[in-house]
Amino acid sequence: MKLRTYTLTIALLLLIGTSLFAERAKEQLSANGITSIETAYTISKVRTAKKDGSTYLLASSYEGTVLAVSYSGKVLWENQLSGFMNHDVWCEDLTNDGSDEILLANADGTIYCLDDKGKLIWSFKKNNAPMYGLCVIRKNNTPYVVCGGFDKNIYYLSAKGELVKEIPSSLYSIEKPWGKKGYKRIPESNNHTANFLRKIKNADGSEQLCVHGIVNSMSASGSLYLFDALEDRPSKIIKLKKGGPFGDLRVVQSGADKRAEILLGSSGAIKNAVIKRVDLESSEQVDLPMSKLANKKVGHFGYRVVQTERISNGEKEFYFCLFGNSIILLTDEFNKEKAEVLKSKFSFNDMWKDESRNLIVLASSQSGGSCIHVIDPTNLKWKKAYRKLTPPGKISSIISxxxxxxxxxxxxxxxxxxxxxxxxxxxxxxxxxxxxxxxxxxxxxxxxxxxxNGLHMSKIEKWDRSVLGNQVYEAKRDRRKKYVLSSNEVLDFIRPELKDAPGIAYWGGHGNDPFLVSLATQKRIVDEANGKFVVSIYPELEQYDVNFKYVLDNHFYPLAEYYKGKNAKLYIRTxxxxxxxxxxxxxxxxxxxxxxxxxxxxxxxxxxxxxxxxxxxxxxxxxxxxxxxxxxxxxxxxxxxxxxxxxxxxxxxxxxxxxxxxxxxxxxxxxxxxxxxxxxxxxxxxxxxxxxxxxxxxxxxxxxxxxxxxxxxxxxxxxxxxxxxxxxxxxxxxxxxxxxxxxxxxxxxxxxxxxxxxxxxxxxxxxxxxxxxxxxxxxxxxxxxxxxxxxxxxxxxxxxxxxxxxxxxxxxxxxxxxxxxxxxxxxxxxxxxxxxxxxxxxxxxxxxxxxxxxxxxxxxxxxxxxxxxxxxxxxxxxxxxxxxxxxxxxxxxxxxxxxxxxxxxxxxxxxxxxxxxxxxxxxxxxxxxxxxxxxxxxxxxxxx
Known part of the structure; x- marks a missing residue:
């Protein structure tokens, strides 16, 4: 009984101590709810790590330099490491000494392990393919570093960096590339790279590994592979529906029962951008498309990663989403009507949650900033401060x-x-x-x-392609365009744009369809310009087969002959x-x-x-x-x-x-x-x-x-x-x-x-x-x-x-x-x-x-x-x-x-x-x- 009382007393003291430490940490933060800490580096990734029970900020710079920074703004140590970028960072105590080791997946193909002073403990390298993801999972209380990259394998390492197990994705992958075999290679099926490796904590205290496997960086959602620790094959595979590619994956605890769920965030333009919530038990996938929030001014254009966390404002929990320069606050139901959108003047490279302190940490501004920004969501002033934020350091220097x-x-x-x-x-x-x-x-x-005058033509020419003489390009269309205009209507659109300008620039075609505007109509446009500049832009002309040779011989070269000496240009934007x-x-x-x-x-x-x-x-x-x-x-x-x-x-x-x-x-x-x-x-x-x-x-x-x-x-x-x-x-x-x-x-x-x-x-x-x-x-x-x-x-x-x-x-x-x-x-x-x-x-x-x-x-x-x-x-x-x-x-x-x-x-x-x-x-x-x-x-x- 005395032992139990003693144990409870110690636990209570630790809880009080941690709470007091968190409160003291918040006292170090700015009164307006956002603290900007200057580092002199452009910070690409942010995490938090623990040392002797206290938490500090861990950052990786654009160059791959690793920094430890206190919440008061003091740089505790830095390590230049390999001089190449770190694709992923994980902080966890491998040695049970109360301080986290720092693990880094480096583009040089190495996993680096640093101690709490920034000194290298060990490194692991299998080959030159960049390491891309890592985490730590435990089995029977033994920690294993799990890592993987572009060699299509995942590796289990001991706490000392020794190779324990190697699992090729070909053992279990269901990923399949697409497309017709031609002059461009298509990779083999049933292989993938590990886009993310993350730990899942189960209610019974056990841990699982979540692998997000992909084959393409731009056009696929991939699958989630759930493994029991050290097993060769997954216990469950969840094929992800639309929304990819994904640039963020987090395991969060939600609901009254604190059940683990996966939050994925897309990487790309707003058209396909989503927050995807995956229930690990039912495999149900719930999406919130970012385009649904466009009317709330998240911005219509730009290439962004959606990063989402669970956070509390001191009264209730909600989803906190970083999307470029926007922060989106969401209810549990992902109700877009109730979403609150906050816009800053700058976008940020990364986001992390300090679990012990209920703080959000942002990496530097994407425009070349040098600060780490700490947000206290319990401070009512943070929203106003975010809207007005102009980072000190390099951003202020650039502006000045x-x-x-x-x-x-x-x-x-x-x-x-x-x-x-x-x-x-x-x-x-x-x-x-x-x-x-x-x-x-x-x-x-x-x-x-x-x-x-740069012209954007969402509506382009519909013309009889049966005379083209090439079946492949006769059938080609660009899905972004509406083929509805006659040749005369194209001229009607262009004529007023020429009137008070020295010339025009427009898309004559695209790699998806070089014939957006016919040869005959383009000649008419040059005639209409009557010596003014005409620039016909052709993006993404990647093909080099016999069919594209036909396009050159029967479209580009005849058009070039007509353009000669007429202030007309073919702008080849490849x-x-x-x-x-x-x-x-x-x-x-x-x-x-x-x-x-x-x-x-x-x-x-x-x-x-x-x-x-x-x-x-x-x-x-x-x-x-x-x-x-x-x-x-x-x-x-x-x-x-x-x-x-x-x-x-x-x-x-x-x-x-x-x-x-x-x-x-x-x-x-x-x-x-x-x-x-x-x-x-x-x-x-x-x-x-x-x-x-x-x-x-x-x-x-x-x-x-x-x-x-x-x-x-x-x-x-x-x-x-x-x-x-x-x-x-x-x-x-x-x-x-x-x-x-x-x-x-x-x-x-x-x-x-x-x-x-x-x-x-x-x-x-x-x-x-x-x-x-x-x-x-x-x-x-x-x-x-x-x-x-x-x-x-x-x-x-x-x-x-x-x-x-x-x-x-x-x-x-x-x-x-x-x-x-x-x-x-x-x-x-x-x-x-x-x-x-x-x-x-x-x-x-x-x-x-x-x-x-x-x-x-x-x-x-x-x-x-x-x-x-x-x-x-x-x-x-x-x-x-x-x-x-x-x-x-x-x-x-x-x-x-x-x-x-x-x-x-x-x-x-x-x-x-x-x-x-x-x-x-x-x-x-x-x-x-x-x-x-x-x-x-x-x-x-x-x-x-």
């Missing part, structure tokens, strides 16, 4: 730095030695009422930018590795010949991709070769969606768009297909162009190309498939990976955030380290262009001429060509073939040596471009390269064979000093850029 540039641009005058600016065509800008006067002034007084693979197939040879140089404009829709440094070098290589006269760029919400299963792609402050477009335009891009997010913010780009602060170079003015270029022959078909077949998650094959080295590797859907191989072009040439969001690559030895072959066996004579004829005169005698098919390197005569994992050393060394032939090079985490603006002037553009993880950067400029008179920031007026070793150190503020004028002592000519 942007405002400084705006003030500087207002006073800027273009140097009188510069030529007249080249026009930049803004094809799809939304002009809000507050910006109408600004645009009117630009149109009246400036040559650039040129605002075209995806993936198109501009280094498909474009070099014979069916596109007429474009590559330069026959239609004034018509075709290469552009990209870089969604789902992880190889932006390649598409940049490829588009610019096509342009530099003379095949086309112009190139284009696009910014859209889902540019950040390199991993479609986790689409935290709802950046509300489009600083990443601003910097990317400045980089592209400073590299000569003239056709911009931008998606509107915050036009007040983006109008700075318009001002930079209009005032001439942003210099738009001709290709023969650019001096930041490496003398070394890589030329593409007909691409290897395996490489082509790897680079374009990117949505399936189950292509990993360890034997194949170990025995096949590629020049461009790890491009398919199994490598989000993964390290690059040592021999990958993206590493040794572009300076990238991972397959992620490298929109502004460093190319510190000069941008290595990916071009058509210039000489030898694989060269084809064409109208476009030689690469050297289109570049700055300094390149005339210093260009060095290497040839590849994406898999191997080849000698110019075709007699020798070199392995990618060996021969790269020769090219890497040549790139480094050739850098000294350029007037200057730049190192540091910055993107850079240099162009000659006059005989004695160079313009150096420097940009913070962190796409969604901006920060203060330092550029080290090394001058080679030129004598410098002075170096000056054209906006701030700051004079920049040069050290004795001919280098200059230039600071680039967080989320910013600098335009540097370099005045030379002597004129720059071909021999200098």
């Amino acid at each position: 730095n942007t405002n400084v540039v705006k003030e500087q641009v207002a006073d800027f005058k273009r140097p009188d030695w510069e030529r007249e600016p080249l026009p930049v065509y803004l094809m799809t800008e939304k002009i809000t009422p507050s910006l109408e006067n600004m645009v009117r002034d630009i149109n009246m007084n400036k040559q650039s930018p040129v605002f075209l 995806k993936h590795t198109f501009w280094q693979t498909t474009i070099y197939k014979p069916l596109w040879s007429r474009l590559m010949s330069g026959e239609f140089a004034d018509v075709f404009v290469p552009s990209m829709e870089e969604t789902t991709d992880k190889s932006m440094e390649l598409s940049l070098a490829s588009r610019m290589g096509v342009w530099a070769s003379g095949a086309v006269d112009s190139w284009g760029a696009r910014c859209a919400r889902d540019n950040a969606s390199f991993d479609r299963s986790r689409q935290h792609s709802h950046q509300m402050l489009p600083n990443h768009f601003l910097r990317t477009l400045i980089y592209n335009i400073s590299n000569g891009a003239q056709y911009i297909n931008n998606f509107a997010v915050d036009q007040e913010y983006m109008s700075l780009l318009w001002d930079l162009i209009a005032k001439g602060a942003l210099y738009v170079p001709k290709r023969d003015e650019i001096l930041s190309f490496s003398p070394v270029h890589l030329s593409m022959k007909d691409p290897d078909m395996t490489f082509l498939d790897e680079g374009s077949n990117v949505k399936w998650t189950t292509f990993y094959n360890q034997e194949f990976e170990e025995n096949n080295a590629f020049v461009f590797s790890r491009l398919n859907g199994t490598w989000p955030g993964a390290p690059l191989t040592e021999w990958d072009f993206s590493r040794y040439a572009a300076g990238a380290k991972e397959r992620r969001l490298n929109f502004m690559p460093t190319y510190e030895n000069g941008l290595v262009l990916i071009t058509p072959v210039q000489k030898g066996k694989f060269f084809t004579e064409s109208k476009r001429g030689q690469l050297a004829d289109h570049l700055h005169p300094i390149y005339k005698n210093i260009l060095k060509e290497y040839i590849t098919d994406g898999r191997y390197y080849y000698s110019a005569d075709g007699e020798k073939k070199y392995n990618a994992d060996e021969y790269y050393k020769v090219i890497e060394e040549d790139i480094k040596k050739s850098a000294s032939l350029l007037p200057l090079t730049v190192s540091g985490d910055v993107a850079w471009v240099v162009a000659q603006t006059d005989s004695k002037y160079l313009r150096l553009t420097l940009i913070d390269k962190g796409y969604v993880n901006p920060k203060d950067r330092k550029a080290i400029v090394k001058f080679s064979s030129i004598k410098i008179k002075q170096v000056k920031d054209i906006l701030s007026g700051e004079m920049i000093s040069i050290s004795d070793d001919s280098t200059a150190s230039i600071e680039i503020p967080c989320g910013a850029f600098r335009f540097i004028d370099i005045e030379l002592e002597d004129s720059l000519s071909a021999d200098k």
